[in-house]
Amino acid sequence: MSSVGDAPCRLTVCRGCCCGTRKKVPGVDHEAQFARLSAIDDHTGRTVPVRRSECLDLCFEANVVVVQPSAQGRAAGGRPVWLGRVTDEHLVEALDDWIFEGGPGIAPLPEALRSHVTSKDAEKPGKGEKAKKDKADKGAPGRETDSKNDRDEKRRKKRKKAEKKARKKSEKAAKAERRAERGHGTDPAAA
Numbered sequence: 001m002s003s004v005g006d007a008p009c010r011l012t013v014c015r016g017c018c019c020g021t022r023k024k025v026p027g028v029d030h031e032a033q034f035a036r037l038s039a040i041d042d043h044t045g046r047t048v049p050v051r052r053s054e055c056l057d058l059c060f061e062a063n064v065v066v067v068q069p070s071a072q073g074r075a076a077g078g079r080p081v082w083l084g085r086v087t088d089e090h091l092v093e094a095l096d097d098w099i100f101e102g103g104p105g106i107a108p109l110p111e112a113l114r115s116h117v118t119s120k121d122a123e124k125p126g127k128g129e130k131a132k133k134d135k136a137d138k139g140a141p142g143r144e145t146d147s148k149n150d151r152d153e154k155r156r157k158k159r160k161k162a163e164k165k166a167r168k169k170s171e172k173a174a175k176a177e178r179r180a181e182r183g184h185g186t187d188p189a190a191a
């Protein structure tokens with residue numbers, strides 16, 4: 001059993017109103033991800049304790065995971081690292097490797113996690129910034145996209161647009177017909 005002096009890294013995994021939900025983060029098996037995070041070991045073979053948390057007030061960064069340093073890492077200057085948009089398997093792999101190597105304060109942050117570092121004081125990004133982040137995420141290796149849902153949504157929108165167009169066309173034709181009939185009835189030349 002580990003004493004406080006050699007306590008391992010710990011993870012806080014947000015599973016609130018947005019993190020861990022298919023509505024906010026589609027295309028991810030959140031329970032499988034949670035199980036995967038709960039099975040991370042450090043280099044001494046200790047399983048890293050994982051706490052499931054309520055909303056951490058960073059919903060725009062869902063899924064949020066906080067990595068607490070080990071006692072050794074903290075003594076070496078390591079501080080909790082907040083990670084946002086942890087949605088892909090390759091990010092969980094990178095997190096696993098990082099913790100195995102020692103985590104905050106001991107091992108450098110893996111390249112794959114760099115653009116995912118956030119903070120508890122982070123501000124919600126503007127639309128342009130969010131689009132950039134989303135685009136970067138989509139290009140990341142191992143990205144699981146909800147392509148079927150995307151396609152269905154596009155089809156639905158296309159169908160709706162076509163229906164609207166057809167409705168407008170028939171309304172226009174009916175109007176023209178009414179106008180023509182009125183014109184026909186009042187046109188002295190037609191009598």
Ligand code: FES
Pocket residue numbers: 014015016017018019054055056057058059060062064
């Ligand atoms: S639900 Fe995770 S930050 Fe809100």
